[in-house]
Amino acid sequence: MSTPARTRLHRLRWRLTASYAAGTAVCLVVLAGIAAGIDANSRSSALDQDVDRTATALSRALWYDDRGVLHLEPLREDVLAAGAAPVSVLEWSMAGKMVERYPGGGKVPTDVAAVAVNARDSEGTALGDVAVDGQARRLAASGVWNGDRIGAVVVVYGDPAAGQREHGVLVRWLAFGCAGLVLLAAAAGHLLSGRSMRPAVRALDQQEQFLAEAAHELRTPLATLQLVTESGLRDPGRSADALHRSARLAVELGRLVTGLLVRARLAAGTATAEREPLRLDLLVEQIIEDHDVDLVAEPCVVLGDPDLLGQAVRNLVDNALRHGGGTTVVVTVADGRVGVRDHGPGVAAADRERMFERTVTGDGGGTGIGLAIVRWVAELHGGSARLLAADGGGTLAELVLPVHTVS
Template sequence: MIGRRARSERPKRSSSTTPAVARLHRARWLTTLLFAATTAACLVVLAAVAVHTDAQSRTHRVDDDVTHRADGLARTIYYDDQGRLRLDGMTDDSLADGADALGVVQAQAQPGQTGTPAPAVRYAKPSTAALPDQSGLNDIWQTLQHDQETVLVTAPDGDGTRYRWAATPIFQGDKIDAAVLVGSDPARSQADHRKLTEWLAAGCAALVLVAAAVGHLLSGRSMRPALRGLEQQEQFLAEAAHELRTPLTALRLVVENGGSAEGGAPAALDEAVRRVDRMGRLVTGLLARARIEAGVQEVEHTPLRLDQLVEQTVAELPDPTGITVDTEPVVVDGDPELLSQAVRNLVENAVRHGGGTPVEVAVTAAGVTVRDHGPGVPAEDRGRIFERQVTGAGSSGTGTGLAIARWVAELHGGTAQLTDAPGGGALAELLLPPRSSG
């Protein structure tokens, strides 16, 4: 039987590198890349919006804080009866405790100076160095004189650290005589912003990888039907070649020997017609099997005489010499074309690999048995030779015959198996369930 030398020959599977399969694999990777790129683009846009929104939010939070402190502390400062600026209420206020930098400047005219007087520091916390230098104070003072309300500026302190400052004017009469400056170091907020940006970048990268993996998985799942269709196509071609090789050879011999055969050309023509009819049934069975495997057709279950089907199948073989058939009347529900193919494959397999020994076919209520008297099949190879496209060394077949037989049996609720025959040889069994009484 097929697979007698399977221990020295590994199963040959259909190649997965055919041009069509390669194109599908390229399409899968392209789909994965497009999915990942689209996801990355969307995440980049969302991350950019999040980073920009966070930056603006932190800036507004700092501005609101220093503005609130400057306005509140400005209300605690007043002038006494002698017109002196009193800071007692400011130094005791809780708003002053949480400020990074705090100062009060007051206009101080210099002798001989004309125009707007320059601001002089009246109070500084934690030190004068925490306030902008004189040039920075002059710029803030000029802005206050122009806007006549609280202003927000960014300026370095005495050490060069850039602070966000809120300056609230203090009026004496209708003129700005002093101002409260509250500064905040944005370094902590900027550090938190950078950390958020880094986390967003890492999260986006991780999500892109996850999206790529999911996209690759989904594209693979979506292409499985196409790959399965290609595999079924290759399998159909292999099975068609296996099924049609023998009848085509027999038909060729009939045509070539028609003139010299007994009965002459008319008899050869009749035999050729019978061979062509058999090939027509084979093609019909092949198409039915392909449609069933593709899921577009269901198995036909009709009552039939299994013994008559086996006898007809053996009689249609190119050379039934050496094949004996022992039957009893058996009725089963099944597809006649598929069952005929399964029986024919078992018998041809026994003839081909039985070493020229007699082949005995029997039909019982359990199914069909085919026995040869050849060397048999090793026990460890009996299951593997029923796999499709397993080729035994030195075999001329494609290794689909026994696989088709088992497939047909399973479609009918049975199975096909190979065991040792009593006294030597191999026994192939096509086991079918009994016909239901309904």
């Protein structure tokens, strides 16, 4: 049954789940971003090293002769050219103009020329990014010495597309993995939050059970007390009798409140039932002395809590009086059994077990908690409670308890 408190707990559980999933998502996104960044930097560094190494090797393979002629034969040899990245050789003329010597005939792009000039001026290898036919390229330029100066540079072009494709695959896998892990984290968070809230839900159920039982147990005595006091106020001649009955009802109310508190502590696991040998027939006789019922009892001793058993018997009698249609109610006690029989319309066989469920009521009203309390008390004492069809019509409610044998 949904209640405002349960609804709040349910919402709190979903908020905890969302918070857990969000926190996990943030952590995973940060880690995935770091991993993707490391991978991108690693691929970029690998490409830089590759073009740098190739440019340096080729620049060392080329040479100038004594006449100042640049020899390009190594570039045409299969061993060096095999698998090499695109290469160009740029040379400065005596007038200081840059021309392309290999593969030759092409106009030197401005951004390529800038990297070549940087390599010449730094007397080392220079790296840069250029666009060739609309495609991004990473290039390395390394100088070829002509005596005491750099007369040409070897430019090697690296293609980052393959690395970018592999990086994109990694990013997609990271995204899918993060999404899956977030879903798993949400499921785990929902499960863990549910488990962590079980004590709160259990305490809430016990509180609601206590309130329902209190309403059920106290309604009749309070109504009777009100009638008795009103009767005494209307008729001063009956004030003494009304006062006496009010005192008895107050004692009964005190006993009921004590029993409710005991049951609440028992349900919470903070107390145990105080069992002692008692005469079940005398207990029942005491319970029904203010009710218009017939009693047939035999001496019987059971081991139990008198307050809890008294409430169970009282609930059986109240239930029979309420649903018996005004007919005679007969209470029998023998061999650990308390039978309460009415001559009302009875209960259908399919509904008898359901009548012991909380909130299930018969046609006569009530809170639907009385028989549930009876069964709870019976099971606490190692017994049982059931509804049967009585011979000749009506319903027989039985409370069965183990008989205590005095050794």
